[in-house]
Amino acid sequence: MQVNFKARNMEISESISEYAIKRLSKFDKLIGADEAFVTMRSIKDRYRVEVSIPYHGITIRGEEEGYDMYACIDLVTDKLESQIHKYRSRLIKRGRNRDTVPPVETVADEWVEDVVPVREKTFSTKPMTTEEAIMQMNLLSHSFFAYVSSDTKAVNVVYRRNDGGYGLLVPER
Numbered sequence: 371m372q373v374n375f376k377a378r379n380m381e382i383s384e385s386i387s388e389y390a391i392k393r394l395s396k397f398d399k400l401i402g403a404d405e406a407f408v409t410m411r412s413i414k415d416r417y418r419v420e421v422s423i424p425y426h427g428i429t430i431r432g433e434e435e436g437y438d439m440y441a442c443i444d445l446v447t448d449k450l451e452s453q454i455h456k457y458r459s460r461l462i463k464r465g466r467n468r469d470t471v472p473p474v475e476t477v478a479d480e481w482v483e484d485v486v487p488v489r490e491k492t493f494s495t496k497p498m499t500t501e502e503a504i505m506q507m508n509l510l511s512h513s514f515f516a517y518v519s520s521d522t523k524a525v526n527v528v529y530r531r532n533d534g535g536y537g538l539l540v541p542e543r
Contacts, residue, residue, distance in 0.1 A: 371398040371406060378411035386410070386439055390419075393447045397423055401454060410439065419446050427496050430454060431510045453509055460505060503528045504536055 373391050375382055390408055397403045409420040413435075419442040420433040432449040434442045497520035498506070507515035507528055514529035519540075527539040 371395055371403060373406050373408060376407070376409045378409065380410060380412040380417075382410055386443075389440060390443050393443055394421070394423075396447070397450065397454070400451070401425055417442050419443055421446050421450060423450065427498075428502075428506050429510060433511075457505055457509065497523065500526070500528060500538060 371391075371394060373387075373394055375387055375390070394406050394408070397406065403423045403425055405424065407422045407424075409418075411418045416435055416437060417439045418433065418435045419439070421431065423430045430450055430453055432446045432453065434445040434449065436442045436445065495516075495518055497518045499520055503515050503517040503526070506517070507513075507530070514527055516525060516527045518524070519526045522540075524541050524543075526541075529537045529539070531537050
């Protein structure tokens with residue numbers, strides 16, 4: 371498994387990187403993940419570890435914050451493992467049944483207002499169902515997720531409502 375490290379406000383020691391690689395290697399055996407992206411940062415006296423594992427069109431993501439870097443690595447790998455066990459049957463099924471539809475490229479539109487966005491993020495996606503989009507949103511621990519509908523080929527947005535349910539935004543035709 372290829373592990374890519376990124377450090378912010380700190381240096382990653384050899385022992386920390388070896389420990390993270392050792393802990394993340396179980397995901398290679400568990401789901402056959404090829405690579406993982408690890409971001410470690412120091413914020414005053416605390417550490418934050420973020421791990422993203424791309425897996426056949428979805429991303430499994432977890433983050434933890436604490437006073438000990440090794441404990442953060444343990445906690446985030448445990449969190450990722452529990453996510454995988456929770457969605458294991460769906461993830462394995464998706465891995466075996468890869469869609470042959472190529473990913474849809476997103477085109478960044480120009481910002482027409484005078485206000486400049488704080489952060490711009492581009493991503494490629496492939497058509498998916500609403501259930502797959504909700505699963506992806508939960509795996510990323512986000513409150514919303516934009517995706518291309520496999521039925522209408524339009525960009526839809528699913529979001530978590532305050533009452534615990536899910537909402538769906540569909541553009542008019």
